Each structure stands twice: as C-alpha cells, then as structure tokens.
Amino acid sequence: MINKQPLFRNIARLAGGAILLGLVSIIVATAAGVAQHGEIPGFMTGNLFTEKETPPEEQSSVPVSADMPKPPRAEKVVYLTFDDGPDPAVTPLVLQTLQQHAVPATFFVTGTQVEAHPELLRQIHAAGHAIGNHSYNHRYHELYRSPAAYLAQMERCNALIAAIIGVAPGISRAPGGTTGSFTADFWSSLEQQGFKDIGWNISSGDASSAKATQIAGNVIAQAEKNKFLWRNAIVLMHDGKGHAETAAALPAIIEYFQKQGFEFRAVDHSTPPAW
Numbered sequence: 001m002i003n004k005q006p007l008f009r010n011i012a013r014l015a016g017g018a019i020l021l022g023l024v025s026i027i028v029a030t031a032a033g034v035a036q037h038g039e040i041p042g043f044m045t046g047n048l049f050t051e052k053e054t055p056p057e058e059q060s061s062v063p064v065s066a067d068m069p070k071p072p073r074a075e076k077v078v079y080l081t082f083d084d085g086p087d088p089a090v091t092p093l094v095l096q097t098l099q100q101h102a103v104p105a106t107f108f109v110t111g112t113q114v115e116a117h118p119e120l121l122r123q124i125h126a127a128g129h130a131i132g133n134h135s136y137n138h139r140y141h142e143l144y145r146s147p148a149a150y151l152a153q154m155e156r157c158n159a160l161i162a163a164i165i166g167v168a169p170g171i172s173r174a175p176g177g178t179t180g181s182f183t184a185d186f187w188s189s190l191e192q193q194g195f196k197d198i199g200w201n202i203s204s205g206d207a208s209s210a211k212a213t214q215i216a217g218n219v220i221a222q223a224e225k226n227k228f229l230w231r232n233a234i235v236l237m238h239d240g241k242g243h244a245e246t247a248a249a250l251p252a253i254i255e256y257f258q259k260q261g262f263e264f265r266a267v268d269h270s271t272p273p274a275w
Ligand SMILES: [Zn+2]
Pocket: 083, 084, 134, 138, 175, 176
C-alpha cells in the first residue's frame, strides 16, 4: 500500500514519538530516583561549580540525573572528598577554602556528627557541595557484622540527613574502605538500596599527627607518581575532629590541581569507580 502522507508529516510524527518517549523515560527515571532516596541521583549534588566552566553549548537547564546524558568529562578530573565530619572546628575552614577557590567537594558525613551539628550540614549543602553517607556511627565491629547491620546504619544516617536538608544521599563511602570489610552480599544489598559506594585512589595520609606540608606533599606525590589516575583522581581527606592540619593543607592541594588544569567535580552517580 502506498503511503500518501507527505514526508514532513511522517517526520513530524517520528519526532513527536521520540519526544514523547524521551519525556516518559525522564518521568520514569525521576520517579525511581525519588522513590528510592527522595532525590534524583546527581541532582542534590548539583554541578554549581563545574557548570560555570562548561562551554555554553554544553550547558543544559535540565537537572543532571544518572539516566540522562552528562556533560563530557574533562581530560583531568579531580574529586576532593572529606570524611568523618561535619566538625565545628574543621569543616568551616574547609568550606571557606573551597569557596575562596570556587571549587566543589564531597562530604561523606556520619550520622552522629550530623546529629550534633545540623547547621554545618546545612552550610555544606547550601554551598552546593555533595553530601554522601558515611554510616551512622562509624564503628567497624557494628557496621560489618552483616549486610543488614550495615544497611540499617546507612538508612539511619540518610534519614537524619533528609530531615535536615530535605534530600537523602544516593552516594556512600564505607568507613575504612570496602576492602576486607565488604563481601559480595554487602555490595548487592547496597546496590539494591540504590547506594553507590565511592572509594578513593589518592590518600592524603592526614592522620591527626600529620602536618599540613606533609599532607599536601602526600597528595601531590601520589598524583605525580600515578598520572594514569588523572582522568579520575579521588582524593581522601578528613574534616572530622582534630583535622585542622588537613584544612591548612587544602589551599596547596587545590592550587596544585588547578595548576595542572584539572576540572573539580562533586561525586555523583556518574563518578567512575576509584580503581
Ligand atoms: Zn571514616
């Protein structure tokens, strides 16, 4: 049978169908994200800082989600991450330095610290940084007893965060790292709950006894030695109690990556695994 419809009408119908399909996928993806965590993965973290540096033709007014195309990653990408906070002595110093250098970071907070300092969590969020879940109490012997025990702590911490800032993280970092603590069951149950665990590949070695020059030196030495990581450098630091030297080391760390031409990103569901 001969199709008598003019060509442009067929094209219009095809385009209409594609737009409709696109809309349906966005709605489904959004609903799934909200159902799991009350947020669209990547939306809470935003890209306030990276968007400023993205060429206009690559910008989009649509919130970034895990299921939608992302702006292309730069050749060199660094994620600055801070665990164990927020802490009233350290976190404000870290936030100040990040603001001065106009770079985003990611804070993996614990539930107990969030309970004690909700205003600091609000400040981190208001400044546009990403917030991740670092368990409720960080006690290894309780956390790693079973996948259920681990998840219970994750959910408890997420509920606290959501009560304060209105959104719950979909990203997490296992206290002490997953190596030696996570069995396959931990990974699968974490994934089922929609969490993405993010490790690190550059350690600042910022134990409380380390001095700022040493901490910055550790980060720079590892980055220089392992240039294969430059595509996805994930730096582990701490803004918990007693880590003032980390805050003091931060300007030198940021300036090193800036000098090398890195793009600074906040962790979200599109962040590749550390290794
Ligand atoms: Zn920790």
